[in-house]
Amino acid sequence: MNLLECIHVNKSFGDKKVLKDINLVVPRGKIIGLLGKNGTGKSTLIKLINDLLTIDSGSILVNGSKIGVESKKIISYLPERTYLDKSMTVEEVIEYFKDFYDNFDSKKAKELLKDLDLDTNQKLSKMSKGMQEKVQLVLVMSRKADLYILDEPLGGVDPATRDYILDTILTNFNEGASVIISTHLIADIERILDEVIFIDSGKIILQSDCDTLRNKEGKSIDEIFRRMFKC
16 A cells, blocks of 8 residues: 555645646655745645645545545654744653654654754754754654655755754654655755655656666756756
């Protein structure tokens, strides 16, 4: 059984059709890049999978069942913008996640945060944006989920922080789980990807294994993307 399936998914906002007949399959044990220019439908698709928006037609299946309460239990989602209460300390946020998610591993979260030399008594409001994003990523990756969906996890952070984020993703998701990463910073993230999905104007125009695509085209994923989406 596939971990995630989107079957003829369509979504519009008013007269604007944002997603057009989306069909995709996500197997287990893969890190997949969801790649496209801004405004091509990436975040809308992610929100549909997380049951934050309602599809107009088609269906989305997680572990063979329609999205809903059960799918939310096994999907760990990192939104594009920080949603944490910045008046809280890191310790308070950990306790919040522990109470809210049955599959949250607070011990793992504290170990990862210790690697950052982070004072868990510090308020989020006193941290830099990069540090806040590290904390949020640690929280998301400390859930024992089947599917991790990360929307622009590298946005607005420095190169060193990007490396930390990628290494955290690579080493901390469950065996047999999969990760979908939406980003436009392809060169930074390419090294950890197994597969890519290219989306343009609300349509999936390519889904491929990365090595197969690189060997076929003789170029990096970043170079292939730049050529296909050249303005």
